Amino acid sequence: MAKKKENSTNSINAQYITECDLTYAVCKIGGRWKLLILCKLENGKLRFSELRDRIAGITERMLTLQLREMEKEGLLKRTVHAQVPPRVDYELTEIARELIPIWRQLEDWGKKHKKLVKEQVLEVDEN
Amino acid sequence: MAKKKENSTNSINAQYITECDLTYAVCKIGGRWKLLILCKLENGKLRFSELRDRIAGITERMLTLQLREMEKEGLLKRTVHAQVPPRVDYELTEIARELIPIWRQLEDWGKKHKKLVKEQVLEVDEN
DNA sequence: CCGTATCCTAAAAGATACTG
DNA sequence: CAGTATCTTTTAGGATACGG
Numbered sequence: 001m002a003k004k005k006e007n008s009t010n011s012i013n014a015q016y017i018t019e020c021d022l023t024y025a026v027c028k029i030g031g032r033w034k035l036l037i038l039c040k041l042e043n044g045k046l047r048f049s050e051l052r053d054r055i056a057g058i059t060e061r062m063l064t065l066q067l068r069e070m071e072k073e074g075l076l077k078r079t080v081h082a083q084v085p086p087r088v089d090y091e092l093t094e095i096a097r098e099l100i101p102i103w104r105q106l107e108d109w110g111k112k113h114k115k116l117v118k119e120q121v122l123e124v125d126e127n
Numbered sequence: 128m129a130k131k132k133e134n135s136t137n138s139i140n141a142q143y144i145t146e147c148d149l150t151y152a153v154c155k156i157g158g159r160w161k162l163l164i165l166c167k168l169e170n171g172k173l174r175f176s177e178l179r180d181r182i183a184g185i186t187e188r189m190l191t192l193q194l195r196e197m198e199k200e201g202l203l204k205r206t207v208h209a210q211v212p213p214r215v216d217y218e219l220t221e222i223a224r225e226l227i228p229i230w231r232q233l234e235d236w237g238k239k240h241k242k243l244v245k246e247q248v249l250e251v252d253e254n
Numbered sequence: 255c256c257g258t259a260t261c262c263t264a265a266a267a268g269a270t271a272c273t274g
Numbered sequence: 275c276a277g278t279a280t281c282t283t284t285t286a287g288g289a290t291a292c293g294g
Contacts, residue, residue, distance in 0.1 A: 008263075008264060008265095008287095008288085009184075009263095009287085009288060009289085010263075010264055010265075010286085010287060010288065011264080011265090012184075013159065013184045013287085013288090014159070014265095016183070016184060017159060017163070017184065020163065021234045021235075021237035021238040021241065022162055022163070022166060022230055022233060022234040022237060023159070023162060023163055023237075024237040024240075024241060025233045025234060025236050025237030025240065026156075026157065026162055026233065026237075028237070028240065029153075030153065030157050030158075031157075031266075031267095032140065032141065032144060032150070032266085032267075033267095035149055035150060035153055036144070036147065036149070036150055039149060047275085047276085048275070048276050048277075049275065049276075052276095056143070057136075057139075057140045057143055057144065059267085059268060059269080060276080060277065060278090061267085061268075061269090061277090061278080061279095062266095062267065062268075063277095064276085064277060064278080065266095065267090073240075073244075074240070074243065074244065074247075080276095084275090085275045085276085086274090086275050086276060086277090087275075087276090088275080088276060088277090095236075095239065095240055095243055098236060098239070099236060101232075102229065102232050102233055102236065103149055105228075105229050105232075106149060106152045106153065106229055107148045107149040107152060108148075109152050109222075109225060109226060109229060110148035110149060110150075110151040110152030110153075110155070111148040112222070112225070113151075113152065113155065113200075113201070113222055114148065114151060116201065116222055117200075117201065120201075135267095135268085135283070135284060135285095136267085136268060136269085136283095136284095137266085137267055137268065137283075137284055137285075138284080138285090140267085140268085141285095158286075158287095159286085159287075160287095174255085174256090175255075175256055175257075176255065176256075179256095186287085186288060186289080187256080187257065187258095188257090188258080188259095188287085188288075188289090188290095189286095189287065189288075190257095191256085191257060191258080192286095192287090207256095211255090212255045212256085213255050213256060213257090213294090214255075214256090215255080215256065215257090
């Protein structure tokens with residue numbers, strides 16, 4: 001399966017750094033897609049195709065990868081309904097729901113920062 | 128200088144996605160080092176070498192890159208004191224200080240999740 | 255002391271084709 | 275419908291050497 005170099009400094013640092021609870025947390029929800037997926041599930045279960053359709057730009061591969069990872073880490077519960085055609089849905093776990101107020105605040109902060117950048121013409125370029 | 132592909136889907140997605148205030152915010156503080164740097168500055172100014180020495184594993188290159196980026200985005204204020212040897216210190220801006228309660232909560236959440244993983248033996252492996 | 259420059263590796267993300 | 279498998283591209287991160 002997926003090969004992983006365990007001895008690169010990169011890898012070592014990645015592990016080492018999660019001794020800090022803060023960076024540990026950031027790792028759980030970091031990356032381009034995770035929070036985007038989680039917040040779509042804020043109001044209840046969604047199935048694979050619903051998630052895919054609501055998250056613009058995501059490929060099925062990336063969606064699968066992120067879902068699997070978050071399931072493994074206890075953030076998502078995956079339910080397979082034995083029927084044809086198959087139906088699988090995803091929902092937030094308890095510990096994931098505890099993130100909701102946090103990501104709401106982050107969202108507010110993001111909005112505020114964006115506004116600030118626009119108004120004060122902070123030199124943030126587009127990349 | 129640093130070449131960037133502007134037309135890769137990767138790049139386009141990265142931009143597109145920041146229309147969401149939440150992912151926008153995550154981008155500002157994401158990555159391995161940013162929050163780690165910010166939280167070191169929670170209690171006041173620090174100079175370059177102090178930051179370097181307090182953040183285990185970081186290279187000068189990475190520290191510089193992250194500092195420059197966060198300065199550009201209005202999260203850090205950089206002050207150069209005209210003296211020999213040179214002295215440069217970094218401090219949080221107002222908007223960055225507004226993140227403090229958020230990262231504190233994230234830190235708590237991280238601690239809790241870590242504990243849960245340990246107790247319930249959630250299948251989170253070591254990478 | 256506070257960085258830059260150059261080169262390199264590893265990981266993240268994407269394209270495309272295919273399947274139970 | 276809900277994914278896998280395979281391969282390629284792009285970016286993040288690191289090693290090392292050097293400079294004002």
